[in-house]
Amino acid sequence: GTVMAAGVVLLARSRACFFGRLRDDFDKFVGLFSGCSVIDLAVISALAGVCEELLFRGFLQDWVGGFSGPHVGVVVAAVVFGVLHAISPTYAVFAAALGLILGYVYYYSGSLAGAMLAHAVYDFAVLFWAVRMAGASRETDPER
16 A cells, blocks of 8 residues: 555656646545545545445455456456546556555455555555645645
C-alpha cells in the first residue's frame, strides 16, 4: 500500500504534461475530503479497504476465478477495479495495477485481511498527503 501511495505522490508532483489531467482530476477529487480530520480519513480508508476488497477480491475475483482460473479472476477484478476508479484514464491504469497487486496479495495469502490492510493503508496515505498538500497550496495560493 505504501509503495503505491508513494507512486501517486510522485505522479502528482510530476510536471510532465501526461500527468497534468491526472493532477487536475485528483485535485478536484481531494476537494471532497478537504474538511476531514485525520480520524475521518482513517475511518474512510478503513471502510474502503474492507468493503472494496470484499467486493472486488472476495466476490468478483473468486467468482470469475471459480470458472476461469485464479489468474483470470485476478486480472478481471483488477480491470473492473481500475475502470470503476477512473477519475482519469491515467488513474484507471494506475488503479488497475493496484488491483493486480491487491489481487495477488489475496491469492497468495489466501486471506482478504492482507489485501484489506494494504488497500486501507494506501487510501489513507494518499488521502492524508493529498489533503495536507491541498491545504498547504491554498495557504500559499488563495485563488486555489
